Amino acid sequence: MSEPTSARTARAQPDSGTPDPGTPAAADDLAARAAALDAADPLAAVRDRFVLDDAVYLDGNSLGALSAGVLPRLADVVTREWGELRIRSWDESGWWTAPERIGDRIAPLVGAAPGQIVVGDSTSVNVFKALVAAVRMAPADRTEILVDAATFPTDGYIAASAARLTGHTVRAVPAAGIAEAAGERTAVALVNHVDYRTGRLHDLPAVTAALHAAGALAVWDLCHSAGALPVGLDAAGVDLAVGCTYKYLNGGPGAPAYLYVRRELQPRFDSPLPGWNSHADPFGMAPDYAPADGAPRGRVGTPEILSLLALDAALDVWDGVAVADVRAKSLALTDFFLDCVAALLPPGRAESVTPAAHQERGSQVSLRCAGAGEVMRELTARGIVGDYRRPDVLRFGFTPLYTRYADALRAVRVLADVLGAGASGADPAGLGDGASALPRAQAAAPVDVPSSSVRREAVPQESVPQEAVPRESESLDASEGTA
Template identity: 50%
Template sequence: MSGTDIAAVAALDAADSLAPMRQRFVLPEGLVYLDGNSLGALPVGTAARLREVVEDQWGKSLIGGWNMHGWVAASRRVGARIAPLIGAPDDCVVVADSTSVNLYKLIVAALKAKPERRVVVSEPGNFPTDLYMAAGAAWTMSGIEVRTAPADRIVEAIEDDVALVLLTHVHYKTGRKHDMAGITRAAHDRGALVLWDLSHSAGAVAVDLEGCDADLAVGCGYKYLNGGPGAPAFLYVAQRHHASLRSPLSGWFGHAAPFAFRDDYAPSPDISRFLCGTPPILGIAALDEGVSVFADVDRDRLWDKSQALCSLFIKLMDERCAVFGFELVTARDPTARGSHVSYAHRNAHPICQALIANGVVGDFRAPDVLRLGFTPLYTRFADVWAAVETIERIMAQGEWDRPEHHVRAAVT
């Protein structure tokens, strides 16, 4: 069997209509960055934008900035810019808080909306914060049970006592993608709501919340949306739930009239009711820059490129690294996965460290997964080639086994 050669890979880059998008990011020369699914790269425009918001807006307008520079509407404005990336109407998405906090708000809102039902269904091995926040909601409200079922048994687990199904659309570790339309339909048939965590989907794979009749969603701003470390997150609530669902964190920014300063809480009639406190204007400005990079992009091409990058990586790993004991844990079928590819390997941690030392940045996820993310906006097919070449070299030469690569840092 003749393998893929570098000329074929170069031809993919040459034919890539999205290739110029890479210039919109600051990426260190020579670095193969395959971690945009953990922390997206810095957009070229972000530093100047932050300087403007700090020096010109905050520095010169001070408190007047809330009206003069539209800070007060920033959560809604940037939410509306995220909306087309997740198939949502503009007025159903808002930027707020962290993904964890948004999970809590929407889990409790859903449970309160279905008082005759007491169960949240999720899957074992879901991203920990999703399970932790569900447990926190169960602790706050008495009598709630969090029930887990394996990914392929979720639909069967939606019994008559289930109020909410809580799932991550693209699994953070395996990359497996749930059938959003099918699970949402099954949940609705049984009278339950569904909350989708889109942290590993938004900006990387096609999502059609409205087309799937989804109820609720949340997602990170710092991954594929390139909002920067600790960027605020987003949340989505379908229009039909705006009047009936309420956030348990009834802060003043979710009030119908925050500046009326009334004693009694009256939730805003629209998506703003899911806001809590004063929005982080600097963080939202950086997220706005990250999201604005998507404005002129052909989204179908973006989703196709993400699949093509992952497929090329798997193919090259098959061709060149099959002898090194990597076990593919991500689906081969492009329609069943997100935009990252994971391999289980008993030495995944030192292998990941050796890759980073050789300029290929991915993640290790305990206990044994090497995870590489392919951000279609700025990853080149040549990066995929370079990554596999580096993996082959550090494995063949035993470089992964150097003592320094076995040291564990706080963040993996």
Template identity: 45%
Template sequence: MNIVSQSLSSSAAPISRAHCLAMDAADTLASRRDLFALPQDVIYLDGNSLGAMPKAVPSRMTQAIEQEWAVGLIRSWNDADWYPAPQRVGGRIASLIGAKPNEVIVADSTSVNLFKLLVSALRMRAGRNVILGENGNFPTDAYVASGVAELTGAQHRAVAPADVMAALTEDVAVLTLTHVNYKSGQAYDMAAVTRRAHEVGALVIWDLAHTAGAMPCDLNGCEADFAVGCGYKYLNGGPGAPSFVFVAERHHESVRQPITGWHGHAKPFEFTQTYVPAPGIDRMLVGTAPQMGLFALEAALTAFDGVDMQALRAKSLALTELFIRLVDQELSEHGFGLATPREAGLRGSQVSLTHAEGYAIVQALIARGVIGDFRAPDILRFGFAALYLSHADVWDAIATLKDVMVSGIWRSAEFMARKAVT
């Protein structure tokens, strides 16, 4: 525990804004905020849905558009090193998730990569026919698992999170879980779950959408098999940024993914009519990589250069603990519940509150410059990106939420009307 979290836990008196400013003064990551283009008068607590833009991104995109594309044209595949971008960016992400550079590649979307891994895992566990997941997982993960089950004749079985360990029986081919739940922010014990799955002979796919860039992750230390994750949340790669996929090196030669496109071929520019998978992680590629998205993500990841992920985790926990304590201190009379675990080791980098009028309250907050989001039926969700948020931001966000509740402004018709994206 560092000085930031110590100063919070040792405080018995009510928390004040001055206390939060003192925590900011002791924050070793405070200077990272200057690497992001944050709007004035906005407290951004939605980095768990779309990360803020690092300042390094616009100049990289300008170069890619005005020089490499406009002038270099097709020559830039070689001259500007476009072609190895999926491997290069994957290597950067590998350092954040406890993987080797040759085990991570950037390609496609999270849903497509999950599909590839589920089919691959089923092929590797012939004779088993169960895909095990959890109730309450992000819907697309469940949809993809159900689709793969229908396509392959497997069975998709979903259980309550508390029952996952008990449901790991010897008919399970693959377990697929999101490490940090998108609604509650509760985190699984990756090492314990992976170990139990391996004891019964099952493979594990971890969805790191709410983990990568938010907290340390040791895929190889846990002997994880596979993982996927998106580039646009805590990695700050921009809307629709490409996804990454991890395959443990020990599985490289046995993985047979189902979308056998030409960029996953061993010799794509020989244009043979017979598919031969590329060696190693490159076989997870399909078609031409979305280069502009890759360049934005690559530039965004420079914000993590030199960051100690343990220090980032300590600040994340300090921010979330501060938020929870201030909810207790300032909002006890306004009907909020806490959906996120109070125990630090059980939560990711977000806090989710519950309220029957959560949607309108979130809209009123956004109108006041505090941006979180809502998840049906009653979740107010706040993400804490430790690279660019301060402890004073947390105080000011709670003060704004309290004012929204006391004033009753959230009852306005403009905030009650549902928008397409919540």
């Protein structure tokens, strides 16, 4: 990665001569702004490192785009490393050390020094490892696990399972109240850096410091922040962290996740899944377990070589890219998108549930919109790919490495047409007159964690309602994407 360049992607502020919203002049003004911002974008050339088509792809917060270097790398892995070298590739091609080597490539993207990240397993498995290990590090009289009440469900499910296995209890509180909720009984808190539904960014340094002041450990879920904004794990003193690699890191569908364990805690990291890969002498085949030193202690079983090496190739797009530049463009893109929404969408048809303040915003914009599922399906049919969360949230993820300002404008123009703001006044999505009657923000239903030991506290009114749990007869809608 390189040093940050100047903030040329800063939001262009409207002046007193800005045209009225909804007028042709306003649309022309937005087009001119998009062209100027794209022309000045220091990351513009990075887009050429990806395999893209004519669609506007705003779903990188579910699955990142394919980078051009992955195809030739995988072809070589399959034909030469596997096809010719076969078993020799564990040594000669570096397969055995890939989890730590690739972890060290991710480290600067999340503000970590080398030797603290291992890549492998899924995010869910790594959450389990991190939580149970944290509980085992905590004093015996600390029997409480705090979780973000609006967390992605798998985190809540696993926290409840970890609590049952360790004799602890789980208390779900709003993310904004985690710091205040931690007390003398708290062993660990599991917090999402960015809310997957609203795009709200939580204050990782402040929450971590407050948890430490209370004597608790901090485990952070970085799925919606790594690769989109500076994380600063080492600087904040984060204890453990997990994250996926198929979103803003563009590692591919099902790409392995990663586990960060702060260096000072590694000798105390007692994995609940002590597989042969994390043994100090994995080929000694000893009957008793002796953990390896350092990051390899987080390994379990045989690495997922094809997925690992696809991720390795995908990380090449970060050569010469500074995370600070990515963050600057992310904020400028989402600012511009929100300006387009305000200028082009018909009043009352959609409202942002993503914080306006930069320090509280990740790299997505979520709009509450009646009939969100049908709207997103229509958008996708017209070449605008985002996703939605039940019952009424459209999600648009902005990956600064390949998303242009012109893409943001085009997406809102098509959304305006779908919602009936076109010249014909039609209602292409079939939402009817009721589409304009948007519900007020409601309290989020808590994640349904299957444990009677879970205690919950009030969730703030600005939270977005949880989607209904699908029935067995319901199939996955592709426009819902992944987390």
